[in-house]
Amino acid sequence: MSPPFLVAIVPAWNEAGAIGGVVDEVRSVSAEIEVVVVDDASRDETASIAEAHGATVLRLPFNVGIGGAVQTGFRYALEQGYERAVRLDGDGQHDASQIPKILAPIEVGDADLVIGSRFVDPDGTYRPPLARRMGIRIFARLVSMLGRQRVTDTTSGFIALDRAGIELFAVEYPHDYPEVEATLVALRSGLRLAQVQVEMRERTAGTSSITFLRSLYYIVKVTLALFVASLRRYPKLEGAER
Amino acid sequence: MTPLRVSIVGVAASLLLILVVLELVRGRRLKERYALLWLATGAVLLVLSAWRGGLNTVAGWLGVTGYPPAVLFAVATLFVLLVLLHYSTVISKLTDENVELAQRVALLEERVGRSQLSDRQRAPG
Secondary structure, eight states, X not given: OOOOXXXXXXXXXXXXXXXXXXXXXXXXXXXXXXXXXXXXXXXXXXXXXXXXXXXXXXXXXXXXXXXXXXXXXHHHHHHHTOSEEEEOOTTSOBOGGGHXXXXXXXXXXXXXXXEEESSSSTTOSOOOOHXXXXXXXXHHHHHHHHHTSOOXXXXXXXXXXXXXXXXXXXXXXXXXXXHHHHHHHHHHTTOOEEEEEOOBOOOSSSOOSOOHHHHHHHHHXXXXXXXXXXXXXXXXXXXXXX | OOOHHHHHHHHHHHHHHHHHHHHHHHTTSSOHHHHHHHHHHHHHHHHHHHOXXXXXXXXXXXXXXXXXXXXXXXXXXXXXXXXXXXXXXHHHHHHHHHHHHHHHHXXXXXXXXXXXXXXXXXXXX
């Protein structure tokens, strides 16, 4: 048996309608990928459906939020010795057939963390509502400034990591609304970041977890977290490939 | 009108609160989620201390005619109550989650013990 290589981490909360399709799609990319669904205490059949479709299921005892759920997957990847991890959403908005595309910069040794971005290519088809587009852009600017590297999409949940990235995120990952802050933490820890244009689909089932009051909390919390993270000192990682 | 010295002490105290909270977050001893209410407390007290005319106006609305800085105390007390109430809800949630974790560990230990026992029975010696 060869050592485990690539794991796909799929956080899911009440995604019974979509999770089976997501697991199938990832497995159809390659039979070598272990699909790990982190079930964040769903009240529906998410966990058993994922299991029936051949995924490894990590069941959290109660809802810990998206960041805590994703980090559970990174910890699993660390413990099991995986060299590569991709993370995609359980609602089907990320197209699993683009997994090889977002892994490519890692395979050629150019990056430790690859973000599947909707805005690398100015002709991309993703046109979010104005408020969300502005939010995404402002956070991208802020992270670019504080991390000293241009980042186009800090809110994407479609990412790929090498071993150095897995090691970082297994111990260092924000627990709520994690993506923006995690990008900055990765840059400040010395991970090499690449961005790849991806298209995302509309949700196939379920509802987005973002409501108006939560967006307010989101903005304030993430801004504070970015500000504080830029005051912290992060140990520079010694990547295996450097 | 508020005595100048009260305003200065108020500004200093609220700035100190904000700085201490930020330092606690930076040192990872306080999560952002639980820092927000403290920062709001500091910000409101800072504004009311520094903007003396504003404090007078608010005191007027509330019918506090004799001593406007009393409003500072009232607002500070209100925020402390809010923080405490918030923490009470947080503790309640933590209590439930802690019980759930203990129960899960007990069930897991029982399951692990049983599978070790059956392994031993299958492969004696």
